[in-house]
Amino acid sequence: MTKRLMDFSQVLDKCGNYGRFQVVILLLYGYTNILGSLHYFSQTLITFTPEHWCSHADLEGLSVKELRSIYSNISESSCTPLLGVVDGMGVVAEGRKCRDWIFQRESGYESITTELKWVCDKSHYPAVGQSFFFMGSVLGTITFGYLSDRIGRLPSLLMATLFGATGDFVTSFVHTLPWFAFSRFVSGLSTDTMYYLMYILVFEYLSPKSRTFGLNIILAVFYCFGLMTSPWIAMWIGNWRRYLWLASLPALGVLIYPLLICESAQWLLTKKRYDEAVACLKRVAKFNGRQVEDSVFDEFVKHYRERAQQEYKLNSQEDTFLAMFMTPRLRRFTLTLLLKSVIITLSCDVINRNMEGLGTSPFKLFSFTSIVYLPAGVAILLLQNKIGRKGMACSALFVGGFITTTTGFLIANLDPTKNALLLAIMVGLGRFGATVSYDAEIQYAAEIIPTSVRGQAVSNIHVVGLASSSLAFYVIYLAQFYKPLPSIFISCLMFFGAGLCLTLPETLNKKLPETLADGEKFALDEGFLYFPCLRKKEKNIGAESV
Numbered sequence: 254m255t256k257r258l259m260d261f262s263q264v265l266d267k268c269g270n271y272g273r274f275q276v277v278i279l280l281l282y283g284y285t286n287i288l289g290s291l292h293y294f295s296q297t298l299i300t301f302t303p304e305h306w307c308s309h310a311d312l313e314g315l316s317v318k319e320l321r322s323i324y325s326n327i328s329e330s331s332c333t334p335l336l337g338v339v340d341g342m343g344v345v346a347e348g349r350k351c352r353d354w355i356f357q358r359e360s361g362y363e364s365i366t367t368e369l370k371w372v373c374d375k376s377h378y379p380a381v382g383q384s385f386f387f388m389g390s391v392l393g394t395i396t397f398g399y400l401s402d403r404i405g406r407l408p409s410l411l412m413a414t415l416f417g418a419t420g421d422f423v424t425s426f427v428h429t430l431p432w433f434a435f436s437r438f439v440s441g442l443s444t445d446t447m448y449y450l451m452y453i454l455v456f457e458y459l460s461p462k463s464r465t466f467g468l469n470i471i472l473a474v475f476y477c478f479g480l481m482t483s484p485w486i487a488m489w490i491g492n493w494r495r496y497l498w499l500a501s502l503p504a505l506g507v508l509i510y511p512l513l514i515c516e517s518a519q520w521l522l523t524k525k526r527y528d529e530a531v532a533c534l535k536r537v538a539k540f541n542g543r544q545v546e547d548s549v550f551d552e553f554v555k556h557y558r559e560r561a562q563q564e565y566k567l568n569s570q571e572d573t574f575l576a577m578f579m580t581p582r583l584r585r586f587t588l589t590l591l592l593k594s595v596i597i598t599l600s601c602d603v604i605n606r607n608m609e610g611l612g613t614s615p616f617k618l619f620s621f622t623s624i625v626y627l628p629a630g631v632a633i634l635l636l637q638n639k640i641g642r643k644g645m646a647c648s649a650l651f652v653g654g655f656i657t658t659t660t661g662f663l664i665a666n667l668d669p670t671k672n673a674l675l676l677a678i679m680v681g682l683g684r685f686g687a688t689v690s691y692d693a694e695i696q697y698a699a700e701i702i703p704t705s706v707r708g709q710a711v712s713n714i715h716v717v718g719l720a721s722s723s724l725a726f727y728v729i730y731l732a733q734f735y736k737p738l739p740s741i742f743i744s745c746l747m748f749f750g751a752g753l754c755l756t757l758p759e760t761l762n763k764k765l766p767e768t769l770a771d772g773e774k775f776a777l778d779e780g781f782l783y784f785p786c787l788r789k790k791e792k793n794i795g796a797e798s799v
Contacts (some may be wrong), residue, residue: 261519262460262764264553268534269541270460271467277540278514279467282455283475284506285414289448290479291500292417294619296386296437298483299424299493300379301364301615305331305372307351311338317357332373350374359616360488368493369428378430385434389420389441390719397446398712401453405516406708410450411507417443418504425497447507449695449715453708456699457519458537461762466634469692473630480623484616523705523767525561527554577702577710580773587710589753590698591717596750597650597694598718600743601687602725604657604680613673622677625685632689641761642697643783647754649693653686654747661740690747700760703772759783 262270269275306312306320307330315323324330326342331354336346356367365371371378393413401409420440427433452468459467487496515537521530531550538545577583605619637645660679667676702710731738758776766772 260556260764261522261553261767264534264545264549265458265518265537266460267543267545267549268538269543270458271463272537272541272543274514274537274540275459275463275467278455278458279471281510281514282451282468283471285410285447285451286472286475287479288414288418288504288507289445290476291483291503292421292440292443292447293445294480294483295421295440295497295500296383297619298487298496299365300382301359301362302366302372302376302379303359303364304357305354305367307332307334308353308355309335309337311335312355320355359614361491362488362616363492365433365493378433381430382433382437386437386441386444387719387722389438390444390446391716393417393442393444393446394712394716394719396442397450398709398716401450401708401712402520402706406450406454406457406520407511407514407516409708410447410454411510413443413446413450414504414507415443417441417447418501421497421501425494425501445715445719446712449711450708452695453699453711454514454517456696457517457704457707461765462638464696468696469630469633469637472692473626477623477626477630480626481620484620488616519704519767520708522557525557527557530554576769577706577772580769582775582777583769583772586701586757586772587714589756590701590714593646593694593750593753594698594714594718595721596746596753597687597690599721599724599728600653600657600747600750601691602722603728603739603743604683604687613677618677618680622681622684625681626688629685629688629692633693637693637696638761641759642693642700643754643757643759645693646690646697646757647751649686649689650747650751650754653683653690654744654751656682656686657740657747658737658744661737661744664740665736686747690750697757697760700765701757701772701775703766703768705768755782 304317306324312320312323312335321330323335323338323342324333327333327345332351334346334349334351336344338344351373354370354372358367366379369375369378393416397409397413400412417440420436420438420442424433424436424440427436455468456464483500486499487493490496490499515533516529518530518533518537521527521533531554534550535545577587633645636648640648656679660676660683663672663679664676698714699707699711728739728742731742758779760776763776766775
């Protein structure tokens with residue numbers, strides 16, 4: 254009995270692993286998700302390029318239908334200047350360059366491309382900004398992931414969030430490409446970093462039983478709210494600069510986080526900062542209205558000191574991410590998680606970007622299909638604790654691959670203008686499968702990776718996934734050869750990812766590893782086809798036969 258009280262999860266249970274403290278930290282996690290969703294979609298919103306035509310005096314006051322008709326005989330209508338209009342058809346002005354354009358703005362929304370006229374020979378400018386945004390996200394993920402295991406989860410979270418907000422705010426004042434590229438680089442430093450750092454912090458203060466409910470429902474509700482409202486907010490504000498102000502200023506709210514919550518006690522234990530860990534646990538107990546005797550904390554610290562001494566004798570090296578490749582089982586787990594991150598992130602990125610040419614406003618289509626985050630969170634909540642982490646990750650990828658294949662063939666064979674609703678539903682189903690896969694993967698990876706390297710390892714796994722996002726354009730370009738090819742390619746990846754899940758251990762209802770030594774011994778007696786739900790059925794059948 255005494256030994257059980259030494260364990261972190263048991264002491265946290267005494268202090269309260271789902272009390273008022275956890276409610277507060279989950280609400281802050283929800284607020285972080287809103288910030289993350291506003292930040293995530295800002296890159297797409299500010300560089301949105303609507304349908305446009307080279308301007309001419311004869312085109313003033315004409316409707317979109319009339320403009321399309323006039324330019325119907327011209328292959329590159331957006332960049333071809335006209336001499337005039339004869340018999341309702343445009344006459345090309347050879348040797349001239351387009352200087353001004355007529356934009357079909359979405360509800361009057363002014364993006365950076367329409368304001369600064371970054372089209373035609375400047376159409377690559379937004380792409381340059383996106384590439385610098387991507388480079389910033391890679392550097393930020395690596396840097397803040399490393400810092401989270403060095404200086405703590407909370408300070409790294411604050412720095413990442415404020416860097417991203419600063420980048421967005423500075424972007425709202427730029428007028429030239431160099432400043433745009435620089436500000437997007439700074440903004441990219443916090444892309445998803447603020448989200449997964451807060452995820453880890455919440456993860457390490459929740460009991461295993463409440464983890465699935467707390468993390469996934471909060472993610473579903475708050476992230477969904479942010480994604481659904483951001484396009485409408487942008488159209489309501491009507492200007493990309495003001496939208497960035499709105500997206501960046503609420504980030505200052507993270508400055509009150511240290512007043513409400515504390516650093517991860519579990520991380521402090523891995524750094525041998527026992528007094529600080531105890532102080533955090535006492536703060537949790539006080540917040541939750543629990544009385545915990547000092548003797549419990551004394552025995553708790555004694556246990557971890559003795560454990561640290563024993564591990565030091567066996568291995569004097571400090572746990573690092575690279576050390577995960579030094580042992581056979583952890584190396585296999587790590588490589589599998591890295592590859593799965595590439596598959597899932599690339600799949601999500603391609604599916605989320607495919608919003609144009611489907612017979613509906615890209616803004617509205619993105620907003621309406623973002624509702625899938627709610628049923629995705631509910632699906633994880635209802636199934637993950639029953640079929641297990643492995644079963645959830647495997648089935649989500651398999652079902653997502655099937656939906657993506659079906660959607661690709663429908664897009665190829667249906668007229669978007671006549672089947673906009675059906676295509677929107679299929680896009681929503683595709684996003685549903687991708688969202689379930691993505692959310693299930695985050696929790697699964699965080700549980701497999703030992704506490705001592707969780708921040709750095711999760712960030713490195715995440716950054717490999719982010720790097721794969723740079724391939725999304727090339728995957729989408731496959732449609733030039735055969736329209737359903739991007740969907741077929743992504744679905745094949747998802748099917749392969751489903752198979753990879755079978756090589757990972759189940760983490761449901763198990764004590765998670767805290768050190769690399771724990772990780773190497775984790776689930777040693779488990780087979781590839783082990784699923785908790787099947788094991789329960791086998792036990793029930795055995796009991797009935799007896």
